[in-house]
Amino acid sequence: MSKVTVGVVAGGISSEHEISCVSASGVMGSIDRSKFEPILIGITKSGRWVLPDANKPMSIVDGKLPEIDEDSLLLTAGMDGIFHNGKRLQIDILFPVLHGPYGEDGTFQGFCEMAKIPYVGSGVLASAVAMDKSFAKPIFATYGLKVAHGFVFTDHQWKNDKSAIMRQAEALNLPLFVKPARGGSSRGTVKVKDLSHLASAITEALSFDTKVMIEEGILGREFECAVLVDNGDVKASPLGEIKILGNQEFYDFEAKYLDDATTVEIPVTLPSGVEDEIRSQAITAFRALGCEGLARVDFFYSHDGTIVINEINTMPGLTGKSAFPKLWQAAGLSYQQMITKLIDGAKS
Ligand SMILES: Nc1ncnc2c1ncn2[C@@H]1O[C@H](COP(=O)(O)OP(=O)(O)O)[C@@H](O)[C@H]1O
Ligand SMILES: [Mg+2]
Numbered sequence: 001m002s003k004v005t006v007g008v009v010a011g012g013i014s015s016e017h018e019i020s021c022v023s024a025s026g027v028m029g030s031i032d033r034s035k036f037e038p039i040l041i042g043i044t045k046s047g048r049w050v051l052p053d054a055n056k057p058m059s060i061v062d063g064k065l066p067e068i069d070e071d072s073l074l075l076t077a078g079m080d081g082i083f084h085n086g087k088r089l090q091i092d093i094l095f096p097v098l099h100g101p102y103g104e105d106g107t108f109q110g111f112c113e114m115a116k117i118p119y120v121g122s123g124v125l126a127s128a129v130a131m132d133k134s135f136a137k138p139i140f141a142t143y144g145l146k147v148a149h150g151f152v153f154t155d156h157q158w159k160n161d162k163s164a165i166m167r168q169a170e171a172l173n174l175p176l177f178v179k180p181a182r183g184g185s186s187r188g189t190v191k192v193k194d195l196s197h198l199a200s201a202i203t204e205a206l207s208f209d210t211k212v213m214i215e216e217g218i219l220g221r222e223f224e225c226a227v228l229v230d231n232g233d234v235k236a237s238p239l240g241e242i243k244i245l246g247n248q249e250f251y252d253f254e255a256k257y258l259d260d261a262t263t264v265e266i267p268v269t270l271p272s273g274v275e276d277e278i279r280s281q282a283i284t285a286f287r288a289l290g291c292e293g294l295a296r297v298d299f300f301y302s303h304d305g306t307i308v309i310n311e312i313n314t315m316p317g318l319t320g321k322s323a324f325p326k327l328w329q330a331a332g333l334s335y336q337q338m339i340t341k342l343i344d345g346a347k348s
Contacts, residue, residue: 003037006343007082007091007117009108010058011043011068014100015187015208018065019257023318024097025058025066026325030335036343039089041075041082042068043098049075051084063258079115093346094119097318100184104315105131120346121293122314129289130314133213134181136289143288145281145309148300149173150215152181155206162199168214169198175217177250178202180209184313186252191217218310220302222251223268225282226316226327227295228338229345234286236279237327240264257321264323266330270301278307285312293345296324 008031010024011017024040031038042052050072052058058066075084082089094117096108106128112119122130129135134152141147151168158165169176178201179189188208190201205212226237242251245261255262268275282297289312296316300308316324320335328338 003033003035004343005037005039005090005092006031007041007089007094008038009041009043009094009096009098009103010052011045012098012100012103012108013043013045013047014098014102014104014184016099016103016185017045018067019185019317019319020097020099020103021058021066021068022060022257023099023322026318026320026322026335027095027097027339028058030339031343032336032340035340039091041094042072043103044068044070044072046070047102049077049082051075060257065257077111077115081115081117091117093117093343095343095346096121096315099313099315099317101131101182104184104313105182118346120342122289122291122295126290126292127314130291130295130312132182132211133179133311134211136312139288140285140309143284145285145288146306148177148215148218148308148310150177150213152211152213155210155212158202158206158212165202165214166195166198170195172214172216176201177213177215177217178205179213179215180205181211181213182209186250186256189250189252191249218300218302218308220300220304220306222310223278223299223301224264224323224327225279225297225299226324227282227286227291227297228328228333228341229293230341231344234283236282237331238266239268239270239275239278240266240323240327240330241268242323256317257319264326266326271305274301274305274307281307281309285309293342294324 042050052072106124109124137147176192188205222242223239243263246259248255296313298310325335
C-alpha cells in the first residue's frame with residue numbers, strides 16, 4: 001500500500017507562529033513513517049508559503065523560540081494545489097498545525113475546502129466560532145454550560161466612549177481578565193486587580209485584536225480536557241490540572257512555554273463525580289460548536305464548586321510539553337497513535 005502524503009503546516013502569521021513551529025516539530029518527529037510520508041510546509045510570519053530547511057531544529061533551545069525562515073524555498077498555493085517551481089506537490093492530506101488567526105480560525109480551512117484538499121481538524125464554521133470567544137461563549141451558555149460574566153467591545157467603541165466601557169467593567173467583580181477576543185497562548189491577556197490598571201490592560205489587549213473581552217476572574221483551579229474523534233466516536237480524555245509553580249499570577253505565556261515549573265498534573269484530585277462531569281461538558285462543548293477531529297476544552301473549577309468553561313481550542317498545542325498529547329498518553333494512547341487517529345479521521 002502506498003503511503004499517505006501529509007503536508008504538516010507550521011508557522012503562520014499569527015502571534016502564535018513560534019508555538020506552531022514547536023507543535024509541528026512534535027508531529028514531524030513522531031508521525032508513523034511506515035504509514036505516512038510527511039512534508040513540512042512552512043508559512044512565514046509575512047505569510048509566504050515555503051519549504052523550510054528540514055534540518056533546522058524547530059524546538060525551543062535555551063528559551064529561544066524557532067521560526068520559519070523568510071528566505072526558505074518558495075511555494076505557491078492556490079485552488080489547483082500547492083506548487084514548487086511549477087511542479088505540483090503530491091499531498092493527500094493537510095495537517096494545519098497552526099494556532100490562532102489565519103490558521104485555527106477557519107481561514108486556512110476555507111482554503112483547504114476550496115482547493116479540495118482533505119485536512120485534519122475542525123471545519124470552517126467550528127474553527128471560526130471557537131477562535132472568537134465572544135461567539136463561542138453564548139453558544140456554550142445555550143447548551144447549559146456556565147461561562148464567566150463579562151462583555152465584549154471593539155477598538156472603535158473604546159475610542160468613542162471609554163467611560164461607558166469603564167462603567168461596564170466597574171460593575172464586574174475584581175479581579176478582571178482583559179483579553180483579545182481572538183487571541184491565544186495568553187498573548188495580550190492581562191489580569192487587572194485594580195481598576196486604575198484597566199485602561200493600560202485594554203490598550204495591551206487591543207494591540208493583539210480589534211475586539212476585546214473583559215471577564216470576571218474565576219477564583220479556583222484550572223483544568224484541561226482533550227477531545228479526540230476516534231473512528232467516528234467523540235472521546236474525552238482524563239483531565240489535567242494546570243499547576244503554576246513559578247511566580248506567574250495566571251497561566252500566561254511565560255508559564256505556558258518558558259517556565260519549566262509549570263506542569264499539567266495528571267491524574268487530578270477532585271470531589272467524586274466532578275471529573276466525569278467536566279469530561280461530559282467537554283464533549284457537549286465540542287458538539288455545540290460542531291468541532292471535528294480534535295480540541296482541547298479548558299475549564300475552571302471555582303472555589304465554591306462551580307464548573308465554568310473557559311474556552312475551546314480547535315488546534316491545541318501539540319508540543320512534547322503540551323497538555324493534549326500528555327492527556328492522551330495518560331489514557332494509554334501514544335503521541336504517534338494519536339497523530340495516526342487524527343490523520344485517519346481526516347481521510348474519511
Ligand atoms: N475569567 C477568567 N478567570 C480566571 N482566569 C482567567 C480568566 N480568563 C482567562 N484567565 C487566565 O488567563 C489564561 C489565558 O486566557 P484564555 O482565555 O484561555 O486565553 P488564550 O486563548 O490566550 O489561552 C487562562 O488559562 C487563565 O489562566
Ligand atoms: Mg487558554
